[in-house]
Amino acid sequence: MIAKKARADEIKSLLNRYSYEYYTLDKPSVSDAVYDSLMDELKSIEAECPELITIDSPTQRVGNKLLDGFQKVKHERRMVSLNDVFNKGEIEAWIERTDKLMPGHKHEFFTDIKMDGLACALIYIDGVLTQAVTRGDSFVGEDVTNNVRTIKNVPLRLHEAPGFEQFLRGRTEIRGEIVMLKRDFAELNEKQKALGQPEFANPRNLAAGTIRQLDPSLVAARPLHFRGYDVLRDDDAEVPTNSFAYEALTALGITRNHQASTFTNLADVMNFVNEWDNKRHDLPFNTDGLVIKINDRSLYESLGLVGKNPRGAVAYKYAAEQATTIVRDIVISIGRTGPATPVAVFDPVVVAGTTVQHASLHNADEIARLDVRRGDTVVIFKAGDIIPQVESVLKELRPAGSKPIDYLAELARQYPELEFVRPAGEAVYRVKGLSGPLILKRSLAHFASKGALDIDTLGEKNVEALVEAGLVNDLADIYRLTKDDLLGLERFAEISAQKLIDAIAAKKQPALERFLFGLGIRHVGAQTAIDLTNHFESVEKLSQATIDELREVDGVGEIVAESIVAWFADEDNVKLLEKFSDLGVTPQFSQKSDRLAGQSFAITGTLQSMGRDAAVEKIRNLGGTFQTAVAKDTTYLVAGGKIGASKLKKAKQYGTKIIDEQELLQIIKE
Structure with a gap:
């Protein structure tokens, strides 16, 4: 044993020296084959005598999977930015x-x-x-x-x-x-x-x-x-x-x-x-x-x-690299506190080593200053090599018949259900009648709802208490909450505070489709979120998708695609996703069954064996599509108790097969 320990120590010392020469000095004194041979000998000794394994052994680089995610650690000295x-x-x-x-x-x-x-x-x-x-x-x-x-x-x-x-x-x-x-x-x-x-x-x-x-x-x-x-x-x-x-x-x-x-x-x-x-x-x-x-x-x-x-x-x-591209559209994104931010959507172009396809135009004044229009050829640069910006318009290449952007008309066209106001002294139009806290409360309630992350005990009243206390300023902030934070509020006692903290922690690795739906991207409902998830498999890939790539997804047309692109172009949203990542929130993609692929279901009346939400989730998990109304492409109408006459009438009109709850249970049985 003593001889083996001495040999193991000698090999470890030698391997550490070889690594130092290779990685630090860039002057390796032996070949890879020599290094690998000594590593194999060390592994053999440690396999025979596990008590000789030390934490700094070169054989111990790969550990076990983490079951509970990453633990938080306070820096002894702050890691500042410049x-x-x-x-x-x-x-x-x-x-x-x-x-x-x-x-x-x-x-x-x-x-x-x-x-x-x-x-x-x-x-x-x-x-x-x-x-x-x-x-x-x-x-x-x-x-x-x-x-x-x-x-x-x-x-x-x-x-x-x-x-x-x-x-x-x-x-x-x-x-x-x-x-x-x-x-x-x-x-x-x-x-x-x-x-x-x-x-x-x-x-x-x-x-x-x-x-x-x-x-x-x-x-x-x-x-x-x-x-x-x-x-x-x-x-x-x-x-x-x-x-x-x-x-x-x-x-x-x-x-x-x-x-x-x-x-x-x-x-x-x-x-x-x-x-x-x-x-x-x-x-x-x-x-x-x-x-x-x-x-x-x-x-x-x-x-x-x-x-x-x-x-x-x-x-x-360093000064940003530049490139030219053509503006295909200008869409308006509504931020989490109500600002209406215009976004230029253009043909994908490589700038500073990455492909970009959209840039914030900031506000109506910036659009007027640049006089940027649909169809314009523009110069794109990346501020600090990070954020894409429109620098100027090459007006010599402007197509005939182009018209200046009427910002108020665009707001009315893109958001007919909302009113906007531009507060005195501000450059940005905002949603009228909706304060930032009110929008945040609605967004957070949606994020925590059953259809999204389904965070137990984070209902409307608790959401209101958290926002009004200033403990939550965006969706990601819920993952910063501590038990002590909650105990400072009237609504919480020891057990209820711990219950909410545990419920939030349990949703740090949400299903990707639920996370996307929870973000509240305009026009992205639960089914669209599933379709996007199955197609792109990660938030990162979705964020980089072009409008043409988005339109390849079933149910995603021009309006939905532009809405998605605009959401990911919003700097606040980019920062929000980075914050989620920094706080350890990692949405998970899992391959779903495709057994019901191509089959669409609508439900009328009440179901006895399960709630409607549970039935819908089961259908979607098996690759089927749920529709809120009967359409020409609906495969089945599930008729429960207290049947809606209008859906039955449409089903007969379109030739949709009408089944009862027992038949549905057979179809979704695994």
């Missing part, structure tokens, strides 16, 4: 502000490439990886340790290096980005194409989606990489500068960017900015800019925060 700057003048203004706050100090700027990935913190205790936490809302993230352990370039034990021994004692936090490299992303999409599967949209979304899988083996199958950008210790003096932090990253075996540099004047910073503007497309990962920080960490900390952003750093965003 203010954006877009040109030399804004960098100069930032430097002037820091000068006023730290007069007499010598300038030293630390610069690095900003990676487009998922921010994550790795916690090492005495050099051993013990926890990995996502950024979350900057205060609280999610424990994704099981998944991060599968990333091959994440050391399970920090590398020992002379001069950095203190980092292997106590708590060391490594912050960085989880990314998918461009070449790996391209290879994955080639495999998807070969299998006849839909291609993934972009590396960032794929990396973020992968790290939130509940099964680590699925994560291990995807080529993710971790690239560090910060080192935190309980004693700040141990990491005096940002440049020293990067030295520590390499010494400890953490992959980091080697483009990072330190400068003492603005001219050199701008040379670095311009150099990477030209070369950034050659990088192995996607980027939208640079990070510029005060190098001295004590000065950086003394500058403090403004809101949620540190004064001592900025993110320089």
Whole structure:
């Protein structure tokens, strides 16, 4: 046993050294075959002597599935975001502000490439990886340790290096980005194409989606990489500068960017900015800019925060790429607080590496300023390489006979049942007579209803109490609620508060079709939500669908397709979906039976053996379609007690087969 332990320890040490050479130094000293052979020997020893398995063994990267989802973890130090700057003048203004706050100090700027990935913190205790936490809302993230352990370039034990021994004692936090490299992303999409599967949209979304899988083996199958950008210790003096932090990253075996540099004047910073503007497309990962920080960490900390952003750093965003496309329509989306936002729907076009097909036009004034019309050829750009915008109209290509957009007429045409008002001093039209809280109450009640997520005890009165208390400001906020929050309200006692918290937690992985229906997308009823789910299988794929692709779905015509596109174009809705994701809400797609595919059912009267809702759900789960009224394509009319005469008359008129409840039970029997 002693000999086997010594051999296992030697192999682990050697494998860790080889990983350090391969991933950190990019100078492997042995072939993959040698590494694999030693790994096989270690696995053999551990299989024979399981007591020799340690948490930092290279064989222990893939853990078990998570049964209860991801646990919340509070960051010891907030994971802040940076203010954006877009040109030399804004960098100069930032430097002037820091000068006023730290007069007499010598300038030293630390610069690095900003990676487009998922921010994550790795916690090492005495050099051993013990926890990995996502950024979350900057205060609280999610424990994704099981998944991060599968990333091959994440050391399970920090590398020992002379001069950095203190980092292997106590708590060391490594912050960085989880990314998918461009070449790996391209290879994955080639495999998807070969299998006849839909291609993934972009590396960032794929990396973020992968790290939130509940099964680590699925994560291990995807080529993710971790690239560090910060080192935190309980004693700040141990990491005096940002440049020293990067030295520590390499010494400890953490992959980091080697483009990072330190400068003492603005001219050199701008040379670095311009150099990477030209070369950034050659990088192995996607980027939208640079990070510029005060190098001295004590000065950086003394500058403090403004809101949620540190004064001592900025993110320089490169000018967006541009493309031209043709506006096919302008549709209006009603936001959760009642604003009417116009959206340009255009032919899909690739901008900054991703395909876009719609952009917010913000308000009536912006439409008038651009003088954008249906049929116009427009210049599209992406602000900060993220949000698509219409920059200008190429009026030379305007089709003959085009007419300016009459915004009030468009509101009346698209929403004939609503009235709109433009409050004094505001640029946006809003739904008349509906306040933001009232719309939110209706939306949340629908989201929690039986046809949607079916959240027990979250009825209208509890919804009203939560909204009026300011505990819920959007649909996703219900997943932030705590028992203590509820106990502060008159309606809740110990048992009722816990019951609601448990009911909400039980719906963190709702059926995708219920989630889509619950979002309240205009014209998307329960059946349409099912049809969309069966066709696209995920919210992400649905959000990227073109109008033509949407129209391929049964029951989805031009109006419904435009409504869906407009909903996903609304920035508030995009943020809402991101918030759901950050809070661990992951809608699930499950392949339904197609036994009743092509068969449509209508029901009249009452059913004795089950409620109407239960019958409808059963029909839909078997691939059938439920119709509220008898139509020419209705296969069966189920006649229960107290039959409606009008439906019977239509059924006879159309030749629809009329069956009783017992016949229905036989049809839906599994």
